[in-house]
Amino acid sequence: MARFKVGGRNSSTPRLKRRFQFLVVGTIIFMVAISFFILKPEISGTGQDSSISASLGNQLEVAGDVVVNRVGLPPDVTKLTNGEAVAGVPVQKVVETLVQKYHVEFGRELEPGRSPWEVAAGWVTPYQVLPESTPDLGAVLHAMATAPIIAVDNGFRGTQLKLSMKLAGDQIVAFKPKWYERDYIIEGSPVSGRDRHNGEIAAFHLSRILGFRRTPLAVGRKVSFSRDIVPVASKDLLETFHETNGETCFYGRCHYCSKDNSLCTKGDILEGSVVLWLPPTVHLKAGRNPWRRTYREKLLAKWEKDDDYCNIVRQIQPFKNDSALLLDLIDTIVFDYLIGNGDRHHYEVMDGVSDGMLVMLDNGKSFGNPYQDERSILAPLYQCCSIRYSTWQKLLSLQNNVLGSILREVLRSDPIHPVLTPQHFRAIDRRLEKVLQEVEKCIKVKGLNSVILEAKAKDSEDDNW
Numbered sequence: 001m002a003r004f005k006v007g008g009r010n011s012s013t014p015r016l017k018r019r020f021q022f023l024v025v026g027t028i029i030f031m032v033a034i035s036f037f038i039l040k041p042e043i044s045g046t047g048q049d050s051s052i053s054a055s056l057g058n059q060l061e062v063a064g065d066v067v068v069n070r071v072g073l074p075p076d077v078t079k080l081t082n083g084e085a086v087a088g089v090p091v092q093k094v095v096e097t098l099v100q101k102y103h104v105e106f107g108r109e110l111e112p113g114r115s116p117w118e119v120a121a122g123w124v125t126p127y128q129v130l131p132e133s134t135p136d137l138g139a140v141l142h143a144m145a146t147a148p149i150i151a152v153d154n155g156f157r158g159t160q161l162k163l164s165m166k167l168a169g170d171q172i173v174a175f176k177p178k179w180y181e182r183d184y185i186i187e188g189s190p191v192s193g194r195d196r197h198n199g200e201i202a203a204f205h206l207s208r209i210l211g212f213r214r215t216p217l218a219v220g221r222k223v224s225f226s227r228d229i230v231p232v233a234s235k236d237l238l239e240t241f242h243e244t245n246g247e248t249c250f251y252g253r254c255h256y257c258s259k260d261n262s263l264c265t266k267g268d269i270l271e272g273s274v275v276l277w278l279p280p281t282v283h284l285k286a287g288r289n290p291w292r293r294t295y296r297e298k299l300l301a302k303w304e305k306d307d308d309y310c311n312i313v314r315q316i317q318p319f320k321n322d323s324a325l326l327l328d329l330i331d332t333i334v335f336d337y338l339i340g341n342g343d344r345h346h347y348e349v350m351d352g353v354s355d356g357m358l359v360m361l362d363n364g365k366s367f368g369n370p371y372q373d374e375r376s377i378l379a380p381l382y383q384c385c386s387i388r389y390s391t392w393q394k395l396l397s398l399q400n401n402v403l404g405s406i407l408r409e410v411l412r413s414d415p416i417h418p419v420l421t422p423q424h425f426r427a428i429d430r431r432l433e434k435v436l437q438e439v440e441k442c443i444k445v446k447g448l449n450s451v452i453l454e455a456k457a458k459d460s461e462d463d464n465w
């Protein structure tokens, strides 16, 4: 023992030196590695994505312009969005592939003998309004934008001015008229202003790209007032017509409709969006959104005062017995946050179907201000800290400006293109990152398994996700 100690001391000097050198070199390597991981976000310029992906194994990451698989991904992740976003695929390639999938072949002909209205009615199931992708969409949208108008009346219900039209072949559509130029910015709250006709169109395509497919078909259309409307207008509607400065004006019938709020044509032309009415076989049942606003400036709603509000909602009907309904609602408000719609006062589900979809009707209060991201719209997400697995995965796969790029390309085929200004596409991409940050915050606090729920959305069964 003693010999060992003595001998050890004598011969240990060079060994100690080596150990010391080893320690120093090790420390340097450790520090370099640590600083690399700290600085990596700044170096790659994708700080947000890296922070989102940190601590979560279950996702794709976009580094530079290439989609890469994160280490330790479960095997199903490479199948995301039908396998487009796989390791090593350039972002541009992902965009091109998805544009091809969601692109509208506007004016495409249907097989002889098929009515566009029957085709569209045939798409509607309790879980979706249209399939994931079909070339016939271009034929139906074209028919909505061009079919002769055989009758026009005041729109049904609601606060906003709109027309109800019957198109040749007896298809009912709603016509939401244009009030604002594309670059007009709506200031104020997320429910301010009148409906945006272009918002309905952009929302419809966004819903498809996000895989929700719960928004009725919408397309732009310009009508001649004297040729298309006046000859087929109802007496009730005609009573609201008048002339100002040589233009025909009208105010219709709705909660906010009055002569002072008239809308005038421009050179006899009225631009608007045509929204396809759901088939008469579909009966909708409305429910009050627990996170609705008070619509009074100084009056806060319960959810605005109580961060624990979701636990109350989970205890009340119909949410108590239907956890999928809450996830549907969270899907919907994620969608609303992206489009800037704070006006989801009610939700509508199919009556008589126990697990039917929440239909995303009425997306007119959207795309009002591309510079304002209204976080409060996301309250159901950050208060409940839950989101559907498929929705989360879809959002992850559309990061890094992929979503805005696809939407911009898809909207090119609309007859009233450009539907949105470039600022709105940037806003969608920025907001998508913010949604993912909210999810990430929840996961950090509550854990992945408590936040990410339900492996499959009920409407994505044919998605092959």
Ligand SMILES: Nc1ncnc2c1ncn2[C@@H]1O[C@H](COP(=O)(O)OP(=O)(O)OP(=O)(O)O)[C@@H](O)[C@H]1O
Pocket (backbone or CB within 6 Å): 156, 157, 158, 159, 160, 161, 174, 195, 216, 254, 275, 276, 277, 278, 284, 343, 348, 361, 362, 363, 364
């Ligand atoms: N495409 C559609 N198919 C079937 N029903 C529809 C469709 N669009 C709207 N509706 C029904 O008409 C109602 C009023 O439409 P919408 O919500 O677009 O009008 P609004 O004036 O914006 O209403 P509000 O002022 O209440 O927001 C909807 O709540 C829904 O019940």
Ligand SMILES: [Mn+2]
Pocket (backbone or CB within 6 Å): 158, 160, 343, 362, 364, 365
């Ligand atoms: Mn509305």
